[in-house]
Amino acid sequence: MEKYSTIDLPTNGRTAAWNALYASRMSQVEFTPADKQGFGAELSIGTLGPVKLAKLSMDCYSVERSKLHINDNRPRIYSLLLQAKGSSVIHHCGHEANLDQGDFVLVDTGLPHFFDTKDFSTTIMVRVLPSLLREYLPTPEQFTGHRLGHAVGLAGTLGAMVESLSESVGAGIQRDHEERVARYLLEMISMSYTAGFDISEESAVLWRRRNDVISFIEDNLRDPELCCATIAKSLNLSPRYLRSIFSVSGEKISAFILRRRLEECARQMRNPAWNGHTLTEIAFSWGFNSAAHFTRCFRDQFGMAPREYRSAAVTASSTIRN
Known part of the structure; x- marks a missing residue:
């Protein structure tokens, strides 16, 4: 598992250094911390077969992915965000989702979005290629930007599963089992959204x-x-x-x-x-x-x-x- 922290970055220019680090390992975005010099952040990244799991803990901040960032020629990714700690608001696909602990939102990195927190926040991201996600959730466009509340259907179970996997990736799962576990996770995501939203062809x-x-x-x-x-x-x-x-x-x-x-x-x-x-x-x-x-x-x-x-x-x- 890869781990990064602002502790290793210089105080002067820390925001720019963090933006560059995040862009190299995740997606190109622009972080704006409330304290541009003294903020603290930690990022851990692991893989589970075809799925990437990332956990970001950070002091009060906002982050934007604009049209300029999207033109970076990287593969389009769907990212399921779990608000593991704290609260936030995300603007995406014309929707505003206010997230409390345990809530989810699905984000299409091929479209602009803006994420804002008011205090310390931990977000866990399940990142999947569109072609793979569509095997389980044929029309993810229906759900991007919409809040999936922790008390809706199977969302609570999904949240516990995502948190557990984010801690065990790279440590407690044998490599030859990763593909199967990833499939179970994608099935759970599909069932959670199917149970949480009204879907018609x-x-x-x-x-x-x-x-x-x-x-x-x-x-x-x-x-x-x-x-x-x-x-x-x-x-x-x-x-x-x-x-x-x-x-x-x-x-x-x-x-x-x-x-x-x-x-x-x-x-x-x-x-x-x-x-x-x-x-x-x-x-x-x-x-x-x-x-x-x-x-x-x-x-x-x-x-x-x-x-x-x-x-x-x-x-x-x-x-x-x-």
Whole structure:
């Protein structure tokens, strides 16, 4: 089993060194710790036949995998995340999943995602190639970004299994048994999601197509002209079929685009790196072309004006650092 720690990294430039280390062993992402110099982190990685198990324990942080990171020519991976300790929130495929201890979320590394914690957190990742996962879960697109609660169906049993395997990989499992154990794990993942979600053949097809549309929307979210008509034209779909694809989620495309733009604006407003930019600059960079419209929509979404939201975020950030 491979093991890495920030103890071995220099204090100056520790964040950059950790990002480089993680990119070399896992996926290219950008970690932003609350304390960029003094944060502590540990990463252990093991293999179980065709499955990779990784355990990350780290002080308060956020991590983003953006379009820029995805263009690194590495194989696409599905990663099942178990919130083993602490709590977090992940934004992925247009969904927001609030995770408490024992909860799961499925992540497609071929699509952007943003993960944020408020305190010390331990996450265990089960990483699988899409071709293998589809043998057990034919349409994983249905589930990406959705929270699988620890009390739902077999999720609790799956959580105990994942935690146990993360400790025993490389120590307690004979190499000639790893393949079989990995298959049992994938079967348990399949049963947990089957028991936890309503699955139908028709909705599975729509969810797969919906993720293709979401990928296009995320790539063009900053374009002020982005709308149902331009998406349909770009993807060679009829507007009617495009609306039917989104009907499985109960959210209209226009509402989805607006919500995602507001979420990205709010995220930048919480990021101290953007303190030198005005609220209007942030809003316009995400496709808004009216400050009044942005303010009104932001208040409807978050229950407060953008200026109040940013002020509260700055106060919270100062409290965490102190």
